[in-house]
Amino acid sequence: MKVLYTSSDFNCWRKTISPSNSVGFVPTMGALHGGHLSLVEASLKNADMTIVSIFVNPKQFSKDEDFDTYPRDLEDDLNKLKQYNVDIVFVPEFGDIYGYPGDAVVFDDPFSKTLEGASRPHFFPGVLDVVSRLFNIVNPNFAHFGRKDAQQLILIEKMVGDLGSPITIIPGETIRESGGLAMSSRNEYLTDEQKKSAEVVFKSLKSAKKLLDSGVVDSGVVRELINNIMATEKIIEVDYVSIVHLDGLLEVDHEIGGEVLISIAVVINSIRLIDNIFY
Numbered sequence: 001m002k003v004l005y006t007s008s009d010f011n012c013w014r015k016t017i018s019p020s021n022s023v024g025f026v027p028t029m030g031a032l033h034g035g036h037l038s039l040v041e042a043s044l045k046n047a048d049m050t051i052v053s054i055f056v057n058p059k060q061f062s063k064d065e066d067f068d069t070y071p072r073d074l075e076d077d078l079n080k081l082k083q084y085n086v087d088i089v090f091v092p093e094f095g096d097i098y099g100y101p102g103d104a105v106v107f108d109d110p111f112s113k114t115l116e117g118a119s120r121p122h123f124f125p126g127v128l129d130v131v132s133r134l135f136n137i138v139n140p141n142f143a144h145f146g147r148k149d150a151q152q153l154i155l156i157e158k159m160v161g162d163l164g165s166p167i168t169i170i171p172g173e174t175i176r177e178s179g180g181l182a183m184s185s186r187n188e189y190l191t192d193e194q195k196k197s198a199e200v201v202f203k204s205l206k207s208a209k210k211l212l213d214s215g216v217v218d219s220g221v222v223r224e225l226i227n228n229i230m231a232t233e234k235i236i237e238v239d240y241v242s243i244v245h246l247d248g249l250l251e252v253d254h255e256i257g258g259e260v261l262i263s264i265a266v267v268i269n270s271i272r273l274i275d276n277i278f279y
């Protein structure tokens with residue numbers, strides 16, 4: 001496993017790779033957990049070479065968010081990745097990503113305005129900018145993204161499709177702790193007691209699925225069930241409970257029909273967590 005810290009070193013390495021070798025890419029912000037590592041495993045199975053990037057992207061944090069305190073432990077991340085035998089870990093500096101080509105890459109899409117985009121308007125412009133810059137440097141055949149960040153995954157698939165990019169996006173299932181809490185680097189901020197309370201998020205999504213399985217189609221009834229279950233944990237503040245059609249990411253007002261994304265964003269002691277299911 002090689003660790004490369006600059007895009008020029010990366011470019012030198014990239015030139016040595018024959019076009020007949022496929023390249024899989026897993027972009028991350030580090031503080032690696034089982035969710036990230038499941039994407040790494042998928043890439044190792046799928047492609048000849050696997051590249052993991054670690055870059056905490058300041059552009060996707062607002063001034064009052066946790067960029068400064070975001071968990072960072074490069075040594076621990078590298079130890080984990082070594083066990084998986086990835087080919088390259090790319091750990092660029094800010095100037096390396098944003099110094100060239102200079103201007104922000106703007107992919108403005110109506111899908112970026114709802115859900116996370118409504119709560120965090122800075123977020124998707126920052127994510128799509130950094131992902132497109134990383135794609136330009138890494139030039140992968142495949143890129144792996146988790147369904148846990150469902151709207152991010154959908155927007156990246158759209159960006160790649162709209163730009164006619166040859167990169168294939170491969171989604172990965174959400175990996176959870178044993179109690180159902182979706183793994184997240186931000187879980188590190190939570191006490192055990194807060195993590196236990198946070199399990200109510202997935203519990204309510206599972207109950208929503210059961211209700212839909214039983215034939216209920218009224219989105220209001222499903223939202224109410226989720227809200228009632230969430231209300232049993234007093235320390236949880238609900239940011240949104242949302243059921244959107246996949247073909248527009250707009251709220252389902254009445255009957256649920258076709259594929260929907262049911263997602264929840266909560267805040268526990270100022271830590272924001274998201275989770276979802278596709279149904």
Ligand code: AMP
Pocket residue numbers: 027028029030034035036038039144145146147148149172173174175176182183184185
């Ligand atoms: P991050 O480091 O949070 O930017 O995440 C990097 C990648 O890991 C993104 O594609 C995320 O969707 C994915 N990811 C994060 N948490 C999970 C999880 N619990 N299960 C699967 N993928 C995840």
